[in-house]
Amino acid sequence: MTTMSENRDIPVSGGRPDGTGDQWSAGAGRPLPPPASGSQDRSASQPPAASGPASGPSREAPPDPGTTPGLPPAGGTRAVTDPPPVPVPPVTGPTGADVELIRRTLAEIQPVADKVTGHFYALLFLRNPELRDLFPAAMDTQRDRLFGALLTAARHAGDPAALTAYLSDLGRGHRKYGTRAEHYPAVGECLIGALTRYAHHTWSPAAETAWVRAYTLISQIMIDAAAEDEQRSPAWWQAEIVSHELRTPDTVVLRLRPDKPYPFRAGQYTSVETPWWPRVWRHYSFAGAPSADGTLTFHVKAVPAGWVSGALVHRARPGDVLRLGPPAGNMIVDHSTDNGLLCLGGGTGIAPIKALVEDVAEYGRRRLVDVFYGARTDQDLYDLETMLRLERTHPWLSVHPVVGDGCPVRAAGLTGQVPDAILGAGSWTGYDGYVSGPPGMIRSGVHALRRAGIPPDRIRHDSFETISDLQAPALAGE
Numbered sequence: 341m342t343t344m345s346e347n348r349d350i351p352v353s354g355g356r357p358d359g360t361g362d363q364w365s366a367g368a369g370r371p372l373p374p375p376a377s378g379s380q381d382r383s384a385s386q387p388p389a390a391s392g393p394a395s396g397p398s399r400e401a402p403p404d405p406g407t408t409p410g411l412p413p414a415g416g417t418r419a420v421t422d423p424p425p426v427p428v429p430p431v432t433g434p435t436g437a438d439v440e441l442i443r444r445t446l447a448e449i450q451p452v453a454d455k456v457t458g459h460f461y462a463l464l465f466l467r468n469p470e471l472r473d474l475f476p477a478a479m480d481t482q483r484d485r486l487f488g489a490l491l492t493a494a495r496h497a498g499d500p501a502a503l504t505a506y507l508s509d510l511g512r513g514h515r516k517y518g519t520r521a522e523h524y525p526a527v528g529e530c531l532i533g534a535l536t537r538y539a540h541h542t543w544s545p546a547a548e549t550a551w552v553r554a555y556t557l558i559s560q561i562m563i564d565a566a567a568e569d570e571q572r573s574p575a576w577w578q579a580e581i582v583s584h585e586l587r588t589p590d591t592v593v594l595r596l597r598p599d600k601p602y603p604f605r606a607g608q609y610t611s612v613e614t615p616w617w618p619r620v621w622r623h624y625s626f627a628g629a630p631s632a633d634g635t636l637t638f639h640v641k642a643v644p645a646g647w648v649s650g651a652l653v654h655r656a657r658p659g660d661v662l663r664l665g666p667p668a669g670n671m672i673v674d675h676s677t678d679n680g681l682l683c684l685g686g687g688t689g690i691a692p693i694k695a696l697v698e699d700v701a702e703y704g705r706r707r708l709v710d711v712f713y714g715a716r717t718d719q720d721l722y723d724l725e726t727m728l729r730l731e732r733t734h735p736w737l738s739v740h741p742v743v744g745d746g747c748p749v750r751a752a753g754l755t756g757q758v759p760d761a762i763l764g765a766g767s768w769t770g771y772d773g774y775v776s777g778p779p780g781m782i783r784s785g786v787h788a789l790r791r792a793g794i795p796p797d798r799i800r801h802d803s804f805e806t807i808s809d810l811q812a813p814a815l816a817g818e
């Protein structure tokens with residue numbers, strides 16, 4: 341189960357490239373330990389660094405290891421001429437007691453999350469002005485994403501499996517921002533600095549140690565994932581819009597042709613940057629399984645005051661070129677079982693559900709698939725014809741449109757909300773559950789699936805907003 345929803349658009353960049361300066365000046369007492377070189381110590385193809393180990397994802401010169409006692413450079417690929425690596429102890433994750441201390445800190449800062457976030461960024465840019473350019477010009481949404489991601493990761497510090505999946509995607513995704521391994525310690529210092537300032541009651545040497553351990557683990561997983569990804573994938577792709585089909589006044593179906601092959605799995609998502617809003621990335625799910633011609637399809641709804649979604653719906657035209665980050669997400673079909681699939685899609689959340697249906701069709705095993713497709717009105721079911729066409733083609737597929745109470749509904753459609761509709765349809769034991777749509781629908785959808793007899797580990801969802809975490813919204817489709 342994708343239990344930890346992704347707050348996915350988070351440039352963890354910043355930090356002084358030289359690793360020097362007033363770390364811990366906000367009150368913390370010790371420097372963060374460096375990330376271990378670990379799995380990054382694998383490439384002899386990297387150019388030799390100016391001194392010491394080379395950095396991971398980037399080929400630029402590493403920080404001077406001598407400038408900051410206790411804060412050697414982050415791990416990275418090692419040049420062939422380097423001396424033999426000093427054995428690095430494995431990263432020690434937070435203990436059970438650490439997790440509790442972290443939870444207490446998070447609970448304390450929750451009511452002042454905006455202030456903590458603002459302070460974090462103030463520290464980051466004050467100490468590292470040269471890195472400001474890695475972030476979008478307007479930081480309002482973006483800033484919550486970075487800090488939110490760190491807090492999300494810390495909150496899940498006691499769940500290594502979920503943490504690793506989440507942070508590996510995050511680390512890979514950060515390559516497109518130009519994030520380098522040596523940035524991480526400085527980000528950690530600013531995180532601790534911001535927490536120190538606002539967690540008045542719960543901060544202590546033990547709490548600080550807990551956070552340092554958690555952040556060390558977080559950064560190490562991200563750095564390792566980025567370094568591994570660098571061996572096989574570009575940091576981003578360019579993709580030309582080949583068709584732009586308005587399905588409603590504010591919903592478009594976009595087809596893109598990437599400049600290089602783009603491998604992904606049905607149910608995953610990617611990040612998109614438009615030429616009109618540089619460095620502002622938004623997440624969209626692939627609205628289809630990988631296609632023979634290599635094109636990619638997305639559904640985008642323009643949200644009020646949405647920069648990227650508005651541009652994609654109202655301004656973008658065939659011939660425009662977008663940038664795409666790497667694929668991410670775990671809402672994929674488990675082909676090791678014959679269970680049926682019960683899929684709940686709300687609004688443009690139908691996009692990855694359609695991809696899952698195509699995936700089942702291509703895999704060739706007949707599994708029952710029921711799709712409940714919800715929208716406010718019949719007109720908002722902008723992709724229903726496609727889904728019904730799939731239903732006509734595949735006898736194992738049933739599509740159930742659901743529109744709001746009181747709305748006219750076409751034949752065989754239901755009224756109300758999707759979670760209620762599946763409960764009204766009986767027991768769903770023997771099915772795997774998939775949920776995609778607005779955060780509220782995901783919450784109530786997961787709840788309904790559990791009530792309908794589907795165990796939690798058979799339920800998958802991706803949310804563009806972390807459902808149970810502290811962070812401010814980070815929305816897909818804006």
Ligand SMILES: NC(=O)C1=CN([C@@H]2O[C@H](COP(=O)(O)OP(=O)(O)OC[C@H]3O[C@@H](n4cnc5c(N)ncnc54)[C@H](OP(=O)(O)O)[C@@H]3O)[C@@H](O)[C@H]2O)C=CC1
Pocket residue numbers: 623624625626639640641686687688689690691692714715716742743744757758759776777778779780781782784785804815816817
């Ligand atoms: N574009 C993409 O690739 C993807 C987008 N998404 C996300 O999907 C969402 C789509 O937004 P949009 O198209 O505007 O959808 P809408 O806000 O119009 O909602 C779609 C349906 O979900 C229902 N819904 C909303 N909240 C709840 C709730 N708490 N409980 C039960 N049902 C609920 C709505 O019912 P009601 O009318 O009663 O509110 C409606 O039937 C966005 O949040 C987007 O981030 C997810 C995956 C992929």
